[in-house]
Amino acid sequence: MAENYQPPGDAANPFGARRYKAWNEHVKQRYGARVQKVSVEAGFSCPNRDGRVATGGCTFCNNDGFTPLYLQRRQSVTQQIDAGLSFLQRRYPGTNRFIAYFQSYSNTYGELQRLRSLYQEALAHPQISGLAIGTRPDCLGQPVLQYLAELSREHIIELEIGVESCNDEVLSSVNRGHDFAASADAIARAAALGLDVTAHMLLGLPGESRASMLDGARKLSALPIRALKLHQLQLVRGTALARQWQSDPASVPLFDEQECIALLCDFIERLAPHILLQRVGSEVPPSMKLAPEWNMRLSELAPRISAELARRGSWQGSHYASLQI
Numbered sequence: 581m582a583e584n585y586q587p588p589g590d591a592a593n594p595f596g597a598r599r600y601k602a603w604n605e606h607v608k609q610r611y612g613a614r615v616q617k618v619s620v621e622a623g624f625s626c627p628n629r630d631g632r633v634a635t636g637g638c639t640f641c642n643n644d645g646f647t648p649l650y651l652q653r654r655q656s657v658t659q660q661i662d663a664g665l666s667f668l669q670r671r672y673p674g675t676n677r678f679i680a681y682f683q684s685y686s687n688t689y690g691e692l693q694r695l696r697s698l699y700q701e702a703l704a705h706p707q708i709s710g711l712a713i714g715t716r717p718d719c720l721g722q723p724v725l726q727y728l729a730e731l732s733r734e735h736i737i738e739l740e741i742g743v744e745s746c747n748d749e750v751l752s753s754v755n756r757g758h759d760f761a762a763s764a765d766a767i768a769r770a771a772a773l774g775l776d777v778t779a780h781m782l783l784g785l786p787g788e789s790r791a792s793m794l795d796g797a798r799k800l801s802a803l804p805i806r807a808l809k810l811h812q813l814q815l816v817r818g819t820a821l822a823r824q825w826q827s828d829p830a831s832v833p834l835f836d837e838q839e840c841i842a843l844l845c846d847f848i849e850r851l852a853p854h855i856l857l858q859r860v861g862s863e864v865p866p867s868m869k870l871a872p873e874w875n876m877r878l879s880e881l882a883p884r885i886s887a888e889l890a891r892r893g894s895w896q897g898s899h900y901a902s903l904q905i
């Protein structure tokens with residue numbers, strides 16, 4: 581970074597009171613309405629659970645921590661969508677545009693024929709306008725990407741790729757089973773086919789320094805991603821990382837609210853201004869979460885980030901230009 585870099589004055593903030601490029605506002609502009617995701621559990625596994633890449637999975641992962649309560653795993657995709665719609669229409673009255681969200685585990689890990697059948701079943705539902713598909717970078721062979729690109733000509737297709745960290749040592753220590761180059765490669769191949777990619781980042785993994793997390797903003801900004809979902813480390817019951825923390829808490833430092841907000845603001849200031857922020861944090865259900873304990877709900881996080889950015893006189897990308905020098 582140039583040592584004497586000064587961010588531009590507050591009047592240059594292009595994002596209004598939010599101070600970052602928010603996904604929800606973009607979706608409303610693009611589709612004229614809120615688009616709600618209906619989660620679907622399609623029975624996938626993941627290659628670093630079943631032994632193809634590794635066993636045991638990522639040390640932070642217990643998918644029950646991210647599975648909505650309305651999901652019944654033995655139901656068909658159509659039945660799950662019906663159940664999800666009836667829940668979401670009560671929760672968000674007036675919302676009438678939905679996409680099916682293949683969220684748990686690695687939702688492109690399987691034979692193309694099986695993927696086609698599951699995705700087509702979801703798209704055949706009369707109230708479903710598209711798909712969001714969460715997966716790992718090493719489960720995105722060219723035939724799958726080409727099929728998704730074909731679907732994207734007629735439907736909303738959001739491809740969500742777990743990057744989690746841009747630091748190979750950290751990825752290895754959490755048993756991720758792929759490196760950052762694998763993420764960069766999958767993202768580049770997907771984007772080259774015209775797919776909209778959302779990257780997931782998990783901030784605060786053990787061994788990740790503040791400097792390497794902030795360098796992640798620079799590295800992600802150089803990739804052809806459309807959006808980013810930021811998560812802060814939470815310890816989920818039943819995970820290897822939770823057990824590590826219980827036996828040696830100092831080995832797994834956790835953010836308190838203030839630290840998390842400060843880090844997120846630093847990160848957002850360094851992130852390219854064209855990248856949409858689809859999430860700035862996440863919340864594991866209380867019954868599944870071991871730590872950290874915060875006196876702040878997830879719904880308070882985004883406004884507090886905006887308030888902190890306003891206090892600093894900064895916004896998404898206000899320090900980005902300095903990183904390109």
Ligand code: SF4
Pocket residue numbers: 625626627628629636637638641642643684685686716742
């Ligand atoms: S986080 Fe994703 S890639 Fe890692 S074990 Fe869980 S499902 Fe597999």
